Amino acid sequence: LSFFPQSVLHARLSTLSNGTWLGAFDRWDARYYMTIAAHGYPAGQPDVRAFFPGYPVVVRVAHVLTGGVLSYPQTGCMVSFLAFVLAAGLLFHVVSKRFGTRAALVSTTLYCWFPTSVFFMAPYSEALFSLEILLVVVLVDRGKWWWAAAVAGYASATSPESVALTLALFVAALVAR
Numbered sequence: 001l002s003f004f005p006q007s008v009l010h011a012r013l014s015t016l017s018n019g020t021w022l023g024a025f026d027r028w029d030a031r032y033y034m035t036i037a038a039h040g041y042p043a044g045q046p047d048v049r050a051f052f053p054g055y056p057v058v059v060r061v062a063h064v065l066t067g068g069v070l071s072y073p074q075t076g077c078m079v080s081f082l083a084f085v086l087a088a089g090l091l092f093h094v095v096s097k098r099f100g101t102r103a104a105l106v107s108t109t110l111y112c113w114f115p116t117s118v119f120f121m122a123p124y125s126e127a128l129f130s131l132e133i134l135l136v137v138v139l140v141d142r143g144k145w146w147w148a149a150a151v152a153g154y155a156s157a158t159s160p161e162s163v164a165l166t167l168a169l170f171v172a173a174l175v176a177r
Helices: 029-039 046-050 054-065 072-099 101-113 115-120 126-141 145-155 162-176
Strands: none
Touching: 029 046, 029 054, 029 072, 054 072, 054 126, 072 101, 072 115, 072 126, 101 115, 115 126, 126 145, 126 162, 145 162
16 A cells, blocks of 8 residues: 555655655654754754754654664654653643543544644654643643743753743743742
């Protein structure tokens, strides 16, 4: 069973190396993240500097912990999938605590099945950043402000949108005071 026609496999902008289902995720920004995870930031490639190091560090650590059995794209997909599952669990927990089980089921289902949720399973930083956001929410809810600040600090190495997370944490600290 081939998911991708031969013409797409060798398209100019495609990095798809084979017709496997995992190969579908090995495209666009994933190539940059996996290069950074495997080799660090290559000299002479200024376009790579646009990618924050938080996600590639986690992929590199997971790759080492698995003994190198998985390739970097496989490890990246595994890290993203685990972060996605943990984030969905935290979302269910947070919403259930505040609004009840029904609202938690609806919100978690929408989070998991929204069409762009497919990117949470690709080797991109979005799933990890989503997990970091929800982890900060849970830690703030439990009054663990320093731990929340530490997670938000690591999130600043994961995504440029962490500025909004840091601002939200700061406002929450002011309101709680």
